[in-house]
Amino acid sequence: MMRKLVIVLLSSIFSISLCYGDISLPNPQTKDGMGLFESLKKRASTPGGGFPIGNLSDDELSTVLWAASGLNRGKTGWTVPMANGKAPYVRLYVASEKGTFLYEWDGQYLREINNKDIRADIAMQNFTKRAAYSLIFVFDQNSLVDTPADQANDFAQIAVGAMSQNIYLSAAALKLSARYIHSIKPDAISQALQLPENSKPIGIMLLGK
Numbered sequence: 406m407m408r409k410l411v412i413v414l415l416s417s418i419f420s421i422s423l424c425y426g427d428i429s430l431p432n433p434q435t436k437d438g439m440g441l442f443e444s445l446k447k448r449a450s451t452p453g454g455g456f457p458i459g460n461l462s463d464d465e466l467s468t469v470l471w472a473a474s475g476l477n478r479g480k481t482g483w484t485v486p487m488a489n490g491k492a493p494y495v496r497l498y499v500a501s502e503k504g505t506f507l508y509e510w511d512g513q514y515l516r517e518i519n520n521k522d523i524r525a526d527i528a529m530q531n532f533t534k535r536a537a538y539s540l541i542f543v544f545d546q547n548s549l550v551d552t553p554a555d556q557a558n559d560f561a562q563i564a565v566g567a568m569s570q571n572i573y574l575s576a577a578a579l580k581l582s583a584r585y586i587h588s589i590k591p592d593a594i595s596q597a598l599q600l601p602e603n604s605k606p607i608g609i610m611l612l613g614k
């Protein structure tokens with residue numbers, strides 16, 4: 406009886422956290438699967454108009470986010486290069502039907518921002534709302550305050566290039582659909598994500614299946 410009660414309590418806590426709170430992600434895939442050279446051969450942007458509306462598994466999402474900016478060497482090594490080995494100064498926000506989250510590489514989880522579906526409001530092209538996930542690249546300018554503004558901006562663009570290519574390659578390896586989108590609505594994103602003043606949305610990556 407007691408065991409049943411504990412299970413019911415735990416599962417209700419779990420479902421509350423799934424709807425309204427942070428979401429812990431499963432361990433990302435870090436071995437096996439498609440080889441790098443085959444992924445390079447398969448890398449492509451999925452056409453916008455026919456972008457599939459299917460959902461990813463949590464394993465797939467976790468793996469793609471890890472590829473984009475996860476820890477791969479202890480506490481200070483990431484899958485993408487960052488100037489002076491700093492922690493990722495371009496952060497990834499995740500917009501989904503369930504709500505909007507910030508990807509936390511430290512702990513591999515999604516921190517809830519809100520429970521609103523903002524996918525239809527953040528980009529210029531209509532098809533973007535079809536994707537199960539929009540991964541939003543946001544430059545945290547506060548993380549590079551000691552770098553001259555022009556150079557900091559270059560660093561952020563380079564980071565988005567590395568992160569988006571890792572997303573493309575991991576998506577190809579997992580047979581997912583992906584497309585980088587630069588035609589975004591930065592003000593709408595800033596408002597929806599309640600971004601602090603020194604944060605700059607740069608682009609988004611559609612992710613689907």
Ligand SMILES: Cc1cc2nc3c(=O)[nH]c(=O)nc-3n(C[C@H](O)[C@H](O)[C@H](O)COP(=O)(O)O)c2cc1C
Nearest residue numbers: 448449450451452453530584585586587588589608
């Ligand atoms: C900097 C950049 C900006 C892009 N912006 C958009 C965009 O706003 N909308 C869109 O549908 N695709 C966008 N794309 C995707 C490109 O159109 C796509 O990469 C290009 O057609 C080449 O196709 P491929 O990625 O399959 O090689 C962008 C790609 C890059 C690299």
